[in-house]
Amino acid sequence: MKNLITFLWKYYFFFLFLSLEVVAVLLIVKNNYYQRTIIINSTNDVTGAILKTSDGIIEYFHLKKANQILAEENVNFRKMLPQSFLKTDTATFFRDDTLYNQQYTYLTAKVISNTTNRINNFIKLNKGKNHGIEKHMAVLAPDGIVGQVIEVSDNYASVMSVLNSHTRISAKLKSSGQVGTLIWNGENYRLGKLVDIPTHVQIQINDSVFTSGYSYMFPEGQLIGTVSDYELESGQSFYQVDVVFSCDYNNLRWVYVVRNLMQKELNLLDEAEEIF
Amino acid sequence: MFVRNLIRFVFVLLTQVLVLNNINLGVNINPAFYVYFILLLPFETAGWALLLSSFLMGLGVDFFCNSLGMNAAASVFVAFCRPGIIRFLKSRREYEPGTRPTIRDLGVRWFFSYAFISIVLLHTVLFFLETFGFENADQTLIRILLSSGAAFVLVILVQFLFGRRE
Numbered sequence: 172m173k174n175l176i177t178f179l180w181k182y183y184f185f186f187l188f189l190s191l192e193v194v195a196v197l198l199i200v201k202n203n204y205y206q207r208t209i210i211i212n213s214t215n216d217v218t219g220a221i222l223k224t225s226d227g228i229i230e231y232f233h234l235k236k237a238n239q240i241l242a243e244e245n246v247n248f249r250k251m252l253p254q255s256f257l258k259t260d261t262a263t264f265f266r267d268d269t270l271y272n273q274q275y276t277y278l279t280a281k282v283i284s285n286t287t288n289r290i291n292n293f294i295k296l297n298k299g300k301n302h303g304i305e306k307h308m309a310v311l312a313p314d315g316i317v318g319q320v321i322e323v324s325d326n327y328a329s330v331m332s333v334l335n336s337h338t339r340i341s342a343k344l345k346s347s348g349q350v351g352t353l354i355w356n357g358e359n360y361r362l363g364k365l366v367d368i369p370t371h372v373q374i375q376i377n378d379s380v381f382t383s384g385y386s387y388m389f390p391e392g393q394l395i396g397t398v399s400d401y402e403l404e405s406g407q408s409f410y411q412v413d414v415v416f417s418c419d420y421n422n423l424r425w426v427y428v429v430r431n432l433m434q435k436e437l438n439l440l441d442e443a444e445e446i447f
Numbered sequence: 448m449f450v451r452n453l454i455r456f457v458f459v460l461l462t463q464v465l466v467l468n469n470i471n472l473g474v475n476i477n478p479a480f481y482v483y484f485i486l487l488l489p490f491e492t493a494g495w496a497l498l499l500s501s502f503l504m505g506l507g508v509d510f511f512c513n514s515l516g517m518n519a520a521a522s523v524f525v526a527f528c529r530p531g532i533i534r535f536l537k538s539r540r541e542y543e544p545g546t547r548p549t550i551r552d553l554g555v556r557w558f559f560s561y562a563f564i565s566i567v568l569l570h571t572v573l574f575f576l577e578t579f580g581f582e583n584a585d586q587t588l589i590r591i592l593l594s595s596g597a598a599f600v601l602v603i604l605v606q607f608l609f610g611r612r613e
């Protein structure tokens with residue numbers, strides 16, 4: 172025993188190095204199974220507070236741009252107001268419609284930290300459980316989709332960005348209606364890849380790509396981007412389509428968090444399917 | 448001495464997470480400037496202090512960029528290699544007591560090789576841990592080269608700007 176202690180003491184530099192590396196690698200491995208992991212750091216209140224202060228200062232430099240985007244959106248929403256329509260029939264607009272149940276509601280949130288230069292990028296929002304944000308909610312930007320909430324604390328939420336190697340989003344082409352899977356391979360933050368499009372489909376350059384709505388999370392028909400190029404994978408019968416994101420992920424400020432009011436119902440059906 | 452290193456720790460960490468992590472030059476250029484802290488620790492630093500402070504530095508960076516453990520592992524690795532690197536470079540020049548690992552005390556050539564070896568080691572570990580394997584090794588190598596280059600320029604620049612005054 173004494174010898175062992177002497178031995179450990181003599182080479183303590185090496186053993187301390189080894190144990191610290193083991194701790195670090197454990198942290199990495201635990202962190203990589205991201206669905207099961209509580210990402211401590213992303214929702215940590217201390218880092219959250221520091222980033223919020225830093226962002227509060229930077230925010231001033233973006234006010235002009237933010238105002239412009241908000242104004243553009245207001246114009247769009249104004250167009251949709253009942254007042255903007257000419258009433259041709261007395262029974263055109265009802266809030267409590269028996270045909271239309273509201274399926275999605277929206278919350279605004281501000282981005283307080285965002286990366287685009289990693290293989291797995293995450294975004295932090297300034298709202299959390301207290302504001303009604305839950306896990307698995309979709310996040311949208313005014314001009315595109317942003318990602319999915321993976322963890323919430325009381326006042327902050329962590330979002331897995333579309334720019335993440337684990338991203339799988341069901342998307343469809345506007346012209347043909349064909350559904351494929353959107354992934355991101357980490358090479359360019361402006362480009363995503365749409366895979367699993369069968370070769371018999373005619374693909375048009377500059378065609379729009381929308382969410383398909385098959386994942387429940389994202390409302391159907393949200394713009395993702397436009398087709399810039401496509402190629403046949405060697406030895407495969409599927410196209411790989413390059414999609415230029417409509418949203419500039421490097422310049423995210425305000426986002427919308429989407430709540431699917433029917434999520435529970437749909438999940439129940441899914442569970443029933445799994446039994447068979 | 449302790450206070451000066453503590454101040455440097457905070458300054459380097461904040462520069463890394465609040466400034467450098469927000470400068471987006473693509474996937475390939477992500478300089479890990481925080482290695483500057485490990486480089487400038489005094490020669491007399493005890494082994495445990497060297498390893499633990501490097502671990503904390505890496506962990507601090509990790510906390511801010513959702514990469515829990517990656518920077519910590521890389522930074523502890525560099526700290527572990529540091530005595531070896533210093534011994535390797537010593538063969539050409541003797542260290543007198545009281546010297547510090549800076550350009551002022553040991554000259555441009557010594558510091559350049561010291562910084563270069565440490566920085567390349569750090570980025571090699573960091574980027575291979577990030578991809579967690581050897582697929583896409585060519586892209587990883589490009590990332591190591593470009594990021595190391597950027598970090599090297601930064602370290603040398605900061606050393607020239609602030610190193611003389613200390």
